[in-house]
Amino acid sequence: MAEASPATLGALLQDARRLLAEAGIAEAALEAQLLVEHFTATTRVEAIAAPERPVAAAAADALMEALRRRRDGVPVHRILGYREFYGLRLTLSPGTLEPRPDTETLVDLVLPHARRTVARTGRCRILDLGTGSGAIALALLSAVPQAEAVGVDICEDALATARANADMNGYGARFRALWSEWLRDVEGRFDLIVSNPPYIPTADLDTLSREVREHDPRRALDGGADGLDFYRAMAQGARRHLAAEGAVAVETGHDQKAAVEAVFSACGWRLVVAARDLGGRDRAMMFRPQGNA
Ligand SMILES: C[S@@+](CC[C@H](N)C(=O)[O-])C[C@H]1O[C@@H](n2cnc3c(N)ncnc32)[C@H](O)[C@@H]1O
CATH class of the missing domain: 3.40.50.150 (Vaccinia Virus protein VP39)
Structure with missing residues (x-):
């Protein structure tokens, strides 16, 4: 039997947007982008220029788990573990x-x-x-x-x-x-x-x-x-x-x-x-x- 083909960057981004929008998250598109970039270690430019790019199963799984937590009410920056402030990347902790x-x-x-x-x-x-x-x-x-x-x-x-x-x-x-x-x-x-x-x-x-x-x-x-x-x-x-x-x-x-x-x-x-x-x-x-x- 043929193995399932890996998820692509473009498809994951679409799925992430949809899942967050369905959960009523106001900034679904922005948050989807932040999570996809973080868990697939890609940039916005790559998502636009190479949407067919395959994503490793482990990264896709980690993204799905992050989306589940976000739908459960965990703020996106708590999931990422950092937030930008005044152009600085600041780690967050409890x-x-x-x-x-x-x-x-x-x-x-x-x-x-x-x-x-x-x-x-x-x-x-x-x-x-x-x-x-x-x-x-x-x-x-x-x-x-x-x-x-x-x-x-x-x-x-x-x-x-x-x-x-x-x-x-x-x-x-x-x-x-x-x-x-x-x-x-x-x-x-x-x-x-x-x-x-x-x-x-x-x-x-x-x-x-x-x-x-x-x-x-x-x-x-x-x-x-x-x-x-x-x-x-x-x-x-x-x-x-x-x-x-x-x-x-x-x-x-x-x-x-x-x-x-x-x-x-x-x-x-x-x-x-x-x-x-x-x-x-x-x-x-x-x-x-x-x-x-
Ligand atoms: C609204 S947060 C501000 C955090 C940060 N300055 C910022 O703007 O993102 C208030 C901070 O005051 C600290 N804090 C609360 N009570 C305090 C106290 N009695 N003495 C010193 N720091 C306190 C909290 O732990 C928290 O880090």
């Missing part, structure tokens, strides 16, 4: 939040301050509170070669992943991972203190999508009763870690701008600049101590 494109808004917001600091002092010391995969700190290190960063987290697994991501992307010499409950064990002063903190009100956690609820760590999301716990801690404690002419900057939920500004203002901070994400929603703010220009 203790890390999946970095989101919205957070790139915060990176863009603080870059002018970081660059001005370098122009003034020759360097920029950055503290990233709740560093997770290291996303914000490493994005800033990639954009500002004279910068150095300390990434703080309370999760050992996240810190190990951030450390590995720093090494993998070539920023290991300028990045330090530090276990601390927010600012408690932080020493020294920084030109920029930045954070994408947990900011979801506790009661809202159950309303998040299944993918977020089941795969992003709860402590990366839970911002306390009103979602503002971290902002209060930062507004109260950050000043003693701020260098002359330093700034603090935070990501917020899209409906938290006024509340977060009020928290910082009550503790003697002045809003310097704010930014919206690509969807036009309020997303990031930078503050300086009141009285400083």
